[in-house]
Amino acid sequence: MSKPSDLVQGTLDMLILKILALQPLNGWAISQRLKQISGEVLQVSDGSLYPALHKLEQQGWISAQWKVSESNRRARFYSLTRLGRKQLEKEAANWNRLSAAISSVVKMSEA
């Protein structure tokens, strides 16, 4: 299965947007970065990355260009668009609200 079983689809989108907000990257670099950041907690298979990138591109949130990478390879570099930045802000705000709500619920049950 190429779908991330342990990751909500929307969350993967947000992670990608966040990573690209820092700097434009190619697909492989994005997957490395995902692994780095999330460590072992979020298991993102490489297979689900490319369809997600395609979807984000189709929605106009990221754009792709062919560039030459540091290792002198031609690669497709993704960067955040203006729309994507807005979307990221919106999703981040949502995420914050949601996680705050959930953690308060969790604490309440502990008490």
Added chain:
Amino acid sequence: MSCQQWLYTVPLRLRSLFLRKRADQELNEELRDHLELQTEENMARGMSPEAARYAALRALGGLTQIEEECREKRGVNMIENFVQDLRYGLRQLRRSPGFFVLALSCLTLGIGANTAVFSWIEGTLFRPYPAVAHQERLVAIGGTSPGEERGGPLSWPDYLDLQRGCTLCETTFVTKITGGTLSIGERAEVTTGSIVSANYFDAIGVHPILGRGFEAGEDVGRNSHPVIVISYQLWQSRFKGDPQIIGKTQRLNSGVYTIVGVTPKEFYGTFVGWAMNFWVPASMEEDFEAGGYKLEDRGARWIESYAKLKPGVSRQQAQQEVSAIAQRLEAAYPATNRGRGIKLWPLWETPFNDASTLLPTLKIMFWVAGSVLLIASANVGNLLLVRSFSRRREINVRLALGARYGRVLRQLLTEALIVSALGAACGLLVAYWCRHALILLFPARSGISMHLPGEIDWRVLALSVAICLLTTLIVGLIPALETRSLDVSGALKADSPSVTGSRSRAWVRSSLVIVQVCLSFVLLVGTVLLLRSLEKIRNTSPGFLTTRVLTTKVSIGAAGYSEEQAKAFQDQLLDRVRSLPGVEAAAFARITPLGYISYSSTPIAVDGYQPRPGEQPSVDYNQVSPDYFATMGIPLLSGREFTRTDDENASLVAVVNQTMVDRYWGGQDPIGRRLQVNGRWVRVVGVAANSKYESMREVPRPFFYVPLRQDFAKSPNLNIRTTQPLRTIATALSREVHTLDPNLALYEIITLQEQVDRSTSPQLVAVTLVAILGGLALLLAAIGIYGVMSYTVSQSTRELGLRMALGAGASNLLRVVISRGLALTAIGIVFGTAVALALTRLMGDLLYNVSPYDLRAFGLALAVMTSATITACLWPAWHATRIDPARVLRD
């Protein structure tokens, strides 16, 4: 999606659609890069190159799947896939032309039949009047009276009051069908036309191509505006398209008319069934209608009218207003209007034209055509199903390669769509050829141009498209749902044909056949019921002689005769006809029974009969000359026939029928008793046996006759009882008429049998149509049975071979196969019987003296269905006997 987003996405979609190859290539490159980088990293961690590559591949998942998933994310995959499926489907169909032709012809018949029926319904019921604007807002206006809820005509004064009072109507107009004798040169000819209100052409939005329509005020006054508008067809045929025609005069009936306009070619008037050739304003009514000047007579009901409702006004709203007007009229004119109502009818229920006769037939046709389509679809579905078994490997391979179920489903539906779209196209072609076929079913008559066009407009087209899509779903989903149950790994491994014979699939095929048998059995029962009632109608005695009596009409009006001249002419003609060789008797009557023209009707009072409160007995009557009963062969049960002495100077007399005696005199002999007719007392001198008056299907009803001389009509019908053939009499008669006055024209001359047949033609039409489609359904169902049985035999070669090896003979095998077919049919017939029992009562009006549960009809349908099944099974059964058991066992 915001505007801004569109800016980004639209070019991307276009790129995905038109630069697909490049996009795919880039994607492929990207994934390959990823793989390489990952492999390198794995190697850096110390894996062997091979292991490194394998690990990278595993991490990524199937390349093909990811590529497909990415493509789907592009959002244009639907279109791409559709084009791909379309091309693939067409290739598949090209490869199996036999299947293709069979499926296509089934659907062509099914969709064609439906579209043709739709076009008839559209052309005769919903949009019956070519070139008339805003037909969706037209309603027919009919008068009602107690006991007569079927709308009748209105009187001119009532109509004018209605017109003034109806605020919800944009406009109202009058059109009354009539006939007229056109004299052009030496030739006199009878043709159909219409008496109309002056606003007629403006109200229906038809603008004459030459000259003008009628002007306001031309329908006012007595015989004051002798102007006429003629049809394009008349202009071409009788006036040779003379461009200077406007302003010329034309002799029509007794008057000389000025031609003021010619209507457009596509305009046929506003009367379902008949084409009109001329229009005259209502002021000239006296020249065409019996009963004298009627424009100021509120009691004379003769006009047929329509209203065009204002936009957005419903018929119910308008009806309320119209009913209020009718009530006001009742209060203001109790003498003529007591108990009289006015009702608005939708066009397809118009009470005074052929719409009302066609409605029940077309209603049934609608359902019958629908059933034929279902049967045809089931056939095609079955064909596709059988085909999908043989393609099961292909489908399995696709599923195993990672195609998702939905994708395969789409592929199968696309193939079904190709077949049904082509079927719809061919069906439309069939419907286009058949659109005017309805008229062929009605017997032709001279002097009247029948006109029953079908109409293929955007609404009919939209319905056909809807049918096509529906068919696609039915036809495509049957095999598609079957695919769902495929077990990928199992089916890939097993390759023996026995898998296809699995129980569930056989079940689907069998139920399709059962549905087909069920539907065609219902249609068979319907056909037989209609046939039997037609037979009963035709065998019912109308109460008068039919074969030896001829009827015709001489249009005296055209000669401009006064009443005195007309009487003299009638006497002379009758004398001449009676002296012709072979003529036994001859008589005039204002109305010939079972015709279109309605009888005079009068409120009656009877000495000694006390009407119930609120009852106002009203009875139809006919004006007849001496010898009428002898001519028609209607037995006199008591008293005498009219004689020459029963004229305008003698005391008023009447002959009543048996039902009237039973109802108003309690069965006592009424000779010498009194009856009040139109306010005058008349004496009963005779009792006639009951006969049919307006319809062969009517129940016995009160009726009476008065002498023609005491209630005169200028142009009555002439009835002749003769031993001579019709031709001989026709020639002799026109010679006699011509001798008396060369300006006179003879209407067509027919036997009373012909008159009876014409009056039952709606039944004949219904029977013919249902029989044609019923036969079609039977054929399709038989093909269905044949298909399934052939397939079953081909799939159970092993079993049949074993049976043979164990000693079963050919007859035994025949029995096995046929009894399997019959078992299916039997189930279908059981369901069909249940459905038929529930549905046949809906035929109500078309059935005559036949119970909807008629045992013989069901029995006959059963016999036909069974023999059709046996016939359909014979070939597969014979095939079964040809199986070589030795080979089967070896294999």
